[in-house]
Amino acid sequence: MTSLVSAKGVSKHFGALRAVDNVSFEIEKGRILGLIGPNGAGKTTLLKAVLGLTDCDGELSVLGLDPFRQRKELMQNICFIADVAVLPRWIGVEQLLDFVEAVHPNFSRKRAEQFLTETKVRRDAKVRELSKGMITQLHLSIIMAIDARLLVLDEPTLGLDIIFRKDFYANLLSDYFDEERTILITTHQVEEIENLLTDIMFINDGRILLDASMDDLPATYVELMTSGEKADRARGFGPIYERDVFGKKVMLFEGVDRSNLTGLGECHTPSVADLFVAKVKGARK
Amino acid sequence: MIAHQLALIKREFWEHRAIYVTPIVIAIIVTLGVMAMLVFVSGFAKELNIAIFGAQNIAGEVERKAALTGFFLSTSWFFLVALGILTAFYCLDSLYAERKDKSILFWRSLPITDAETVISKLVTAVVVIPLIAVAGIIVTHLVNLAVTSVWVMSKDGNALLLIWKSVPLLDNWAAALIVTLAGAIWMSPFVGWFLFVSAYTRRSPFLMAFLPLVVIPLLEGIFFRSKIFAEAVLDRGGIPLFRTHELEAMIESGDWRLSGEATNLLTHIDLVKFITSPSLWGGMVVCGLFVTAAIYVRRYRDES
Numbered sequence: 001m002t003s004l005v006s007a008k009g010v011s012k013h014f015g016a017l018r019a020v021d022n023v024s025f026e027i028e029k030g031r032i033l034g035l036i037g038p039n040g041a042g043k044t045t046l047l048k049a050v051l052g053l054t055d056c057d058g059e060l061s062v063l064g065l066d067p068f069r070q071r072k073e074l075m076q077n078i079c080f081i082a083d084v085a086v087l088p089r090w091i092g093v094e095q096l097l098d099f100v101e102a103v104h105p106n107f108s109r110k111r112a113e114q115f116l117t118e119t120k121v122r123r124d125a126k127v128r129e130l131s132k133g134m135i136t137q138l139h140l141s142i143i144m145a146i147d148a149r150l151l152v153l154d155e156p157t158l159g160l161d162i163i164f165r166k167d168f169y170a171n172l173l174s175d176y177f178d179e180e181r182t183i184l185i186t187t188h189q190v191e192e193i194e195n196l197l198t199d200i201m202f203i204n205d206g207r208i209l210l211d212a213s214m215d216d217l218p219a220t221y222v223e224l225m226t227s228g229e230k231a232d233r234a235r236g237f238g239p240i241y242e243r244d245v246f247g248k249k250v251m252l253f254e255g256v257d258r259s260n261l262t263g264l265g266e267c268h269t270p271s272v273a274d275l276f277v278a279k280v281k282g283a284r285k
Numbered sequence: 286m287i288a289h290q291l292a293l294i295k296r297e298f299w300e301h302r303a304i305y306v307t308p309i310v311i312a313i314i315v316t317l318g319v320m321a322m323l324v325f326v327s328g329f330a331k332e333l334n335i336a337i338f339g340a341q342n343i344a345g346e347v348e349r350k351a352a353l354t355g356f357f358l359s360t361s362w363f364f365l366v367a368l369g370i371l372t373a374f375y376c377l378d379s380l381y382a383e384r385k386d387k388s389i390l391f392w393r394s395l396p397i398t399d400a401e402t403v404i405s406k407l408v409t410a411v412v413v414i415p416l417i418a419v420a421g422i423i424v425t426h427l428v429n430l431a432v433t434s435v436w437v438m439s440k441d442g443n444a445l446l447l448i449w450k451s452v453p454l455l456d457n458w459a460a461a462l463i464v465t466l467a468g469a470i471w472m473s474p475f476v477g478w479f480l481f482v483s484a485y486t487r488r489s490p491f492l493m494a495f496l497p498l499v500v501i502p503l504l505e506g507i508f509f510r511s512k513i514f515a516e517a518v519l520d521r522g523g524i525p526l527f528r529t530h531e532l533e534a535m536i537e538s539g540d541w542r543l544s545g546e547a548t549n550l551l552t553h554i555d556l557v558k559f560i561t562s563p564s565l566w567g568g569m570v571v572c573g574l575f576v577t578a579a580i581y582v583r584r585y586r587d588e589s
Contacts, residue, residue, distance in 0.1 A: 080394050098295075099295075103395050104395055
């Protein structure tokens with residue numbers, strides 16, 4: 001079994017609102033999947049369903065378990081950070097390590113302590129005495145010291161400065177990730193994680209707009225920068241999205257062979273952010 | 286399971302320092318009170334000499350035992366009052382604070398079930414906090430006996446005879462342990478109710494917990510002119526732990542002199558009556574239902 005997460009027709013309704021609407025996807029072992037969507041797209045609801053924090057309709061299996069009904073078993077092999085500021089403020093750093101060590105069979109205190117020595121987090125401090133950045137470092141030190149098969153990060157770097165964010169992602173790749181592990185990550189700052197991802201999934205209005213491997217993007221999507229009469233010809237290939245940049249037209253094509261477009265302007269693979277905007281706005285048309 | 290419970294209960298101590306700070310504060314206040322009383326009494330030198338003489342030579346061991354037990358009771362009840370207030374606040378906070386500061390998402394990211402978490406709070410409220418109160422009672426008792434001994438010796442009294450040979454330590458402590466634990470179990474439906482409110486309410490758990498206890502009997506009185514709720518819930522008919530007939534006999538006869546046996550606190554306790562009381566078991570079922578509801582709410586409610 002290589003499929004770590006498998007969803008078939010998963011839905012979650014809140015009254016008339018379809019937060020997640022008949023979603024199907026697979027996440028395989030050893031991948032880093034970016035789940036990208038605007039606020040209220042259903043990202044958090046979907047993550048909650050994967051983490052067994054909320055019940056849902058349809059078939060959802062995580063590590064071969066029913067996440068909602070087998071939460072305790074699931075949590076032995078999953079870690080997640082739901083939001084940066086969730087560590088209780090009254091707890092001390094040592095207490096936190098003691099507690100996680102006592103309840104988590106896959107936690108290595110030694111590893112957590114190693115991570116912590118690289119930060120400014122004092123071991124005798126209480127969480128309330130730490131800055132927001134340090135709280136996140138503490139939380140991540142704990143999470144990264146858990147030998148888990150799936151790591152779920154929901155906006156892990158929200159509210160942190162750019163240097164910290166860069167360091168965080170670098171550490172995640174060098175110290176944590178390997179072919180046995182899988183990471184599912186959501187963020188608004190797509191540009192920062194673009195190079196890290198092996199797969200992306202776009203979600204909007206509870207539906208999946210795109211579910212692709214990063215390696216497959218260049219073959220499917222082309223961004224063309226063009227102008228004037230060439231732009232009209234390019235339009236004939238049916239761009240999914242078009243925008244103006246400094247008097248030039250930038251068009252995004254899906255499933256159009258690059259060789260058809262090379263004569264019409266500058267071709268390259270779109271950034272994830274541009275592709276996302278094109279997909280979301282294109283879907284609204 | 287047991288290892289998890291120990292870790293979870295330890296966690297409660299870190300979060301709710303009042304669990305051990307309160308008994309320490311009460312112990313200090315009680316000890317200072319005893320000291321103040323001894324200083325005050327020292328002002329009456331003549332009467333004091335007569336009293337010590339009388340206690341050593343005229344009174345028998347039974348009377349000394351009775352007096353020391355009375356001393357024990359008068360210093361111990363503070364702990365039980367504080368225990369009640371502390372437990373109520375602890376329960377109301379225990380499942381509310383973690384939602385308010387959103388740390389619940391961290392706790393729930395660990396491989397612990399909601400049932401384990403809620404049960405650790407129930408055990409803390411019904412067993413751990415009462416046991417700490419008993420420890421506080423015992424330590425305070427010893428400290429006060431020591432302080433009083435020094436004081437008696439300073440008045441040329443025989444502390445060994447007056448205090449240490451007369452004090453029924455084991456009887457007093459065993460009674461304190463039984464009454465405190467039985468009381469906690471007897472009050473467990475309230476613990477369950479408070480835990481449920483703490484897990485359920487979105488704001489002001491204190492108000493949400495106590496308002497129904499005031500409003501329901503009031504409405505019942507106005508509309509039905511009955512007191513069923515008040516009698517079933519608020520009074521609960523008094524805890525069925527004591528042999529009331531002996532106390533009643535003493536009141537009826539007007540003879541308050543304690544017989545040798547009556548000085549033992551344990552002889553007033555009737556555990557069989559307590560354990561076979563339907564009210565006790567009914568209360569425990571109510572507690573169980575509320576705790577189950579609290580687990581259910583923590584497990585199923587979407588905290589976003």
